[in-house]
Amino acid sequence: MSFTLYICLYLSFNFILSASILRSGTCQLQGHFKLNGMFKDGDVIFGGLFEVDFLTVFPELSFRTEPEPPYCEQFDMESFQQAQTMAFAIDEINKNPNLLPNITLGYHVYDNCVMLGMAFRAAISLASGTEEYFSNLNCTGPPPVIGIVGDSSSTASIAISSILGLFRVPIVSHYATCSCLSDRKKYPSFFRTIPSDAFQVRAMVQILKYFGWTWVGLVYSDDDYGIYAAQFFQQEIQLFGGCIAFSEILPHDNNLRDIQHITTVIQASTARVVVVFSTPSFLIPLMDDVVLQNITGRQWIASEAWATSLVHHTPRLLPFLRGTLGIAIRRGEIQGLHEFLLRLHPSNDPKNNMLRIFWEKMFGCSYETDSKERDGEQVKKICTGQEDLRTTYTPYTDVSELRATYNVYKAVYALAHAFHDLMQCEEGRGPFSGNRCADKTNLKHWQLVHYLQKVNYTTGFGDHVSFDKNGDALAIYDVLNLQPSFDGSIRVKAVGVVNEGAATGMVLKLDEDALYWNFEPKKTPRSVCSESCPPGTRRATRKGFPICCFDCLPCGDGEISNTTDANECTVCPDEFWSNTDKDQCVSKEVEFLSYEEPLGISLTTASLIGTCFCALVMVIFANHRNTPIVRANNSELSFLLLLSLKLCFLCALLFIGQPQLWTCLLRHAVFGISFVLCISSILVKTMVVIAVFNSSRPEGQGTLKWFGVAQQRCTVLVLTAIQVVICAVWLSTASPTPHKNNQYIRSKIVYECAIGSVAGFSTLLAYIGLLAATVE
Template sequence: LNVVLVLHLSLHMLLNPAVVQKPWKNSQGLFQDGDVIIGGLFPLHYQPPAIDHDFTQLPHYNPCTGLEYVPLQYIYAMVFALEEINHSTMLLPGIKLGYHIFDSCGRPPWALQSGLFLCLCVCVCVFQISYLSTCPCLSDRLQYPNFFRTIPSDIYQARAVAQVVIRFNWTWVGAVVANNNYGYMAVFQEEIQGAGVCLAFVETLQRENIISDARRAALTIQSSTARVILIFTWYTDVRELFLQLVTDRQFLASEAWSTSGDLVQNSVTSKVANGVLGVATRSSAIPGFESYLRRLHPIHHPDDEFLREFWEVEFGSPISTLKVTYNVYLAVYAAAHALHSLLCPIKDSSSENNISTCSSPKQIKATEISNKTGSLDCERCPLELWSNAKRTACIPRQLDFLAFNETLGITLTTAAVTGVTVTTVVFVVFLHYRHTPVVRANNSELSFLLLVSIKLCFLCSLVFIGRPSVWSCRFQQAAFGISFVLCVSCLKVKTIVVLAAFRSARPGAEALIRWFGPGQQRGSICLLTCIQIIICTIWLSLIPPVPRQDLGFQGSKVTLECAMVSVVGFCLILGYIGLLACTSLILAFFARKLPDNFNEAKLITFSMLIFCAVWVAFVPAYLSSPGKYTVAVEVFAILASSYGLLFCIFAPKCFIILLRPERNTKKYMMAR
């Protein structure tokens, strides 16, 4: 078991989708092995290198520059606390805490890169404790159940600053805020409502454009009549703002910079910062920490790149305030006490002072089941089983497939049965009126065969529903492929008949229709369908789909599915159907303007457009759907395309036969 304690990783850094490709061995950090690894992220540098955005290669982030002394102090507060705990006989006795510390650079790409390095290094990210993340949004236990912090939410400092403004009767105030969630200006504005306080302006500073943003904010401050300026941002941003020589204003400081010793070291910023009024977090002395800092030397820590860089830049930098450093110290101890409760729950009455005994995490197996309450020795359930609610026994995992008795299965089954019923009704209507001009004019034999094939398409969708078996997995794709080829072949031949009939009406082309008479029509449909039958036979004989259990993640449902050992056969089935559909669409499109007494091409064109649209949309939906929803997508595509063919081709004819019988005459048809 390894534990990650991320001491500082702002919310906007977590949400940034940057891709990190930098090798682990080239990363800069501070490392110490141990039984439990504590991870730390600190904004140690503030100047990112230039990034190549020409998108000609994978992103590569070089180390940042511009060492910050205060975050360096935070790092050694963490190391100091860990060394104290490792020497303690009361807290985690027998457990050695190690650390992996990285620089986040205070920027999303570098912070995400360092966070990924931590995960690669210690494998498991159990919880996070922040010493500096003050966003109120992080208090939401539903969204962030594993996030904790040793610094108050911004809500409290926003309310405090608002009360200061109201107390001093400052009614005209300007504001400069960070372009993120820090500061929570909404709370400040709520607090000053009704108190006679108005905001003259609100300027934002973005870390990536801090120089230009600071210059713009400085110009706004100087040109404004507001004499009181509230600044909610990080101390390095304030430093850039004050370097613009913003004078003759009363500044209200947030806790991030109100006590920053960094601002008084520069003659320009110290002059501007003189007389600042602000809020600060509570702090306390860390016994022995100042002496520890003064003893640090690169000779004794040859692998410490951060310390070596500090000594190279400046020797003997003065120690600034410990207010945030103390939060880091508290965060490490909070993690240690949590680990103590986890690893040292048993009191040893035989030992002196009744000290807790700890179990090394290398020995606390995955906690799955145990028949003893509070036992440290647990057994992992097999993949096909999972633990019960009390974690005392392994029980079979729930099977998941597209069943007839669930809502989705019932809906699809109802749609399929309805389609079969409607197709049967249309077939009976056409059979009863088979001698009428509307039925005869559009090749009644092919119409009946087309209705049979559409009915088969509706029926084949039912094979996909239910528990997968060897028989159903083999039959469903074959039934689907052959039914739709038969259907599209009928439409293709119908369109060819329309074209042949029109061409044969021209002088000298009387024999054309005889070359494509009823025998040739049946033979063409049989040939086109036989090709699909051959494809299905070869596929199902060599590498057919087989029922398979997808175990997924431990503790999830077991998905029963028909797994395709090879997708080549399925792609050939779909490709052949698509080829016939496209050629039918092209032929119908060319024949759409032929005389109406022969022409069924307009209806075929529209039906083929719907058909093609459904199956083009099917491919990405099928590939991206998980588990049983993959089957549901295919069933939906079958039903949608079948209904499209049925209604587009046969609904206008049934309308004339049943509701407009006066149009169903030879005289009327010839007049058209």
Template sequence: MAGSQKKISYGSLLPLLGDKQQFPSFLRTISNFTVEVVGITQLMKQFSWTWIGILASDNDIGREGSQGLLQELAKRGNCVAFLEILPAYNSKSRLRQIVEKIKAPSVKVIIVCSTQLYLIPLMEEVTMQNVSGKVWIATTQWRYSLVFYIKENWKTLNGTLGFAKYNPEIPGFQEFVHNITPSPANNDYFLTLFWETVFHCKLSNNNTVMSAGKATSFCTGTESLKKLQTSIFESYSFQEAISAYNAAYAIAHGLHSLLSCDSKDGIPENVSCAAVTNLHPWQLFTSIKTVHFMNTAGQEVYFDIHGDMPTQYVIQNFQFFPNGTSQAVNVGIFNSWAPNDEQIQTDITLILWNDGATKVPRAVCSESCVPGYRKSTRKGQPICCFDCVPCSEGKISNYSNSNDCTRCADDQWPTYAHEKCIPKTIEFLSYKEPLGASLAAVSISCAIITASILCIFIKFKDTPIIKANNRDLSYLLLFALILCFLCSLIFIGYPKTETCLLRQVAFGVIFSFSISCILAKTITVIIAFNSTKPNSPMRKWMGTKTPISIIIFCPLIQVIICVAWLSTDPPFSNANMVIKPGTIIMECHEGSLTAFDWMLAYMGFLSLLSFAIAFLARKLPATFNEAQLITFSMVVFVSVWASFIPAYLSTQGKYMVAVEVFAILASGSGLLCSIFVPKCYIILLKPEKNTKKHLTGKTGHNTMK
């Protein structure tokens, strides 16, 4: 374009002409095709269509339009299934290849950026292959194409959505068009061609005209445009009349403002007034660029910074019916000047889709990933093609089509569907649950039973069977067993720092004291029987000093171990979130595992020592001998704790605590039943055997018989 030329167009859509660096003197009363591209991509967003095919004609409109579509669709996260250029010549083989791609089941929406010339061969091939179930998006270049008026195409094109420039009715224009009649004097080539085409006659001044050897009928002059269907006017670009009308009036308003020198009409200060006899093109062009008026059709006319007139588009739905009728229904609008989120408006209820469906078709490569899943892009395919992968353990996605899953906070865990985080379940051996309540009930019951036995021993303290078995040590052992049963209650309930510090220490010291009492009883029996021998060295160990020393010294070692443990690395309350997914296990961490092992090892040493000494004393006279009962009790005690270690190490959480509580109750009950229940049996049920005469007269028999 020459630099001196100033042009105003009413029909050119090429985006390139909006570049003011290359075309500073170009205006148009229509938006460039890029605006329509934005409208099309917003329509894709409106219906959530992300997998789209594009067909483009092999010309500037098709190539520039398709490239603009690619860019805009990519910006909005959409993907293009294919982009095919329609051949400029009627190549059957090439058209078949294109139609094969159109027939792909996953491609439901196809945008066609093409002029009418390229459409007819394509639609002939599409119709011949009976392609249906597609949504065609028609740009303004083929919105009024003749392909819509070929009945063979109706099945294919039914449901098409087309963009058409909003054309308000110009007052008096329809009457003007209907009154047009061709005249040879006008020399109007377009009107002559239009007339001869729509009325199938020939306009001529001669009486005879020959065409290809055949006589051609002449127009009679009685033909009237009023008889033509509206669709014929539309197919011959009469819809562009409003743009031409606006172009003419823009020039008129610019010229009027320039000649009248009225600054209120928008003439810049640096533009001088012009006279009719001295009017420069640059002055008129500058004046036209600044016009802003309302035309007679109620449309606002002005030019933006690109020299384009902002345009409103009408979105139409082409509906064809089995009875042979059809209609184009306005189902939405697109305003190029509106904010991005308000540019497009549609009424889905008015749309009739292909095959008469009323539900919006799905146009996606992959279905949406529901909450709880994330998208995993398929290798070598567009981002719209993906697989839905469940969120991994500890992660969620709380919205559809999530690209990644979010990890829950440390104190939270995903729901089963991985769609939201919920607080983790806090687990500990509680008094409120059946297991904890049962163990607590057993513990208290055992403590009550032990206390009852202690009362029985105190009440019958002067009977021979109580005197014969060192009643003071029996009292201490029973008191220690009461504490053993009660100390198990410290293990039940919410683990606090205080209980964590106390429970293992109390357990270790009390059980060490209990075993020390048993050890003292056993050694006392051995000393008592061996001191009766003449010149026995055991006589010097007779009395209360030996058992008291054992009872004090043996637990003292355990106390020293526990004090060292608490001083260096004591137990503490810990929220374990690792062991069991979805659960916070409130536990007492033992701190120094070495110290804990030493405590158990020392208790085991005392147990084995008591067992060994009792086993050696089992052959002493049975009347006053508890060695057999103590041996059996130590077998039970050692068996329980030997079983405890693997069971303790193989469990987690509250069940680990329950195993230890059970071991405490079982071992304590074993001691109680083995040593004291037989004596209670005699005291309460066999009082005749609880006499000194009976005990001394049957030294060769077991008192339990």
């Protein structure tokens, strides 16, 4: 019942309020936020969001009165410099007759206090304006601001762009790097002059790849910046074969137990390189515990969010952070900025309450007439107006390292150039439907977004500024090295550059001679889970470990690897074999029966001795050919038998030496023919002896006439001719050829004669066997 009553009262109130507005014909602002800011009137207003204070104080709540709005403390000099740079850029544009002539730019800049709620309030104030009433029944008209420079935080930029993007309010951030903001569907009007985390991660991976650091630890902050960067980093490092040794998240509440757990993991890990994606505020507790635990021997890799932060440049951290490598956004120079910063004075800009707070912080004085207590201290001094910034060095007046500040300068000029192009549009040549231009009296934010997407200009420092289809700027980073200075503190030295080119991709250039390493000896550290596998081995991943942790196994026989960290060994071609180191394929040793080998020498000797012995017997037979013994032994067949035996002995020489085509053709044929000639002679001699014995018997007296000299010669020739025909058919159809055989011994080539036709060779042997069986 009470809930229903509440709804009714709420609707009634809104109806009455709406009716009053309609009756009066005016639009009324529904509320105001108490915000620190600085303002300048102009024909066109640019908005700005900066982290001028980094501590938000919430007053005590009371249920009797409306809560007091939170307020900001802890003034940040560098962020205030960025806010003043926006004012300087707008002042410079107003003096430039070639850019937005006859149009005066103004600005509304608010402090977001590094607090999402405060940043959101400031953004809503910029988008809706601060006028309490204006007479327009439709609540339309020129927008309070045509574009916003900021916010520097990724988390705040995501929240602000999600709402203001619905109305296509152009936002150009100078420091929000979350890669998620490149999603054009979610954030259609978001741009930035700093590269996204995707480019930052690729630049850091290039450093790891350059030094061969494949085993790294990862620490990141518990915010959008750290989480998205860590996710993308884990994807990118795998592309070049790197691995994450551990991954730890920095708690947003700085819980001591969680911090101690992280330092324990870092100390226990074998990884010598630790990559950190974090803002300085998240990192301070971790560094305190690193000092407490005395964790040395680590190579820190800093993301751009803390690489240049002065918070860590103290002598206390020197032993631990010196040698740190980091990347930083492009450093630039802005002519005239230093003089502009020094000329500022609260009396010259009474609307700039940021400047008043800065002045009071700087000189300990107050513009209040009373001596009320401020920031817990009694203010005793009243500002005299004689205070001079030239006498005091502060980060505010230091323009030697303009990085985020330089991006603010580029962001302001990007909005100015886009608005200039919009104003220069000629009717009938416009980019919108019907070739129309934007209505300059009733400008729509989406029209400026169109021109902002096509911005293309060069700064006075020589840097080209344009945006890709996702609203991201051209990626270029300085590589920094934290080195000890003479006074015992840490100094930052630029040692290289990483540049993203459309054609070349990410290119890293380093001056290695300028690097300082926090190791003994002073040389590049190693950070790998397993040392590289040399040529001749292959990697074998350890079960249950990342791919960077592996064992090196030697390649098998006949396999090689000629590169470092080969995943597989390559099998050598058929005629090659692996060398002793298994890193090259060398020609296999060719093996054949040579005259130099013991077996070859033995066979040659036996062949020559047998040939000589046959020749000697032949000479003896020739000298005694008329003797009864020789004549009774059938001298003609005996000479044929001795000749065939000599050929049998000599054909053995054809089987010795490197096979040639002619030796392969002859060795089997000569052996087969000479052996058949020998057996045929023996067979005929045997048949003659049998015929002689048979002729002594009455029934066999006519047998001998069939074994005359002519018949004996013809029988030997016919039997031998058959073998010649077999050999001729075999050699003409499928003759033996030289052949390199890899089947017997894998590591060697056996050079032999392939028999060609198995049937032909078998027929040759079968015929020899048949004659031999007949002789028996």
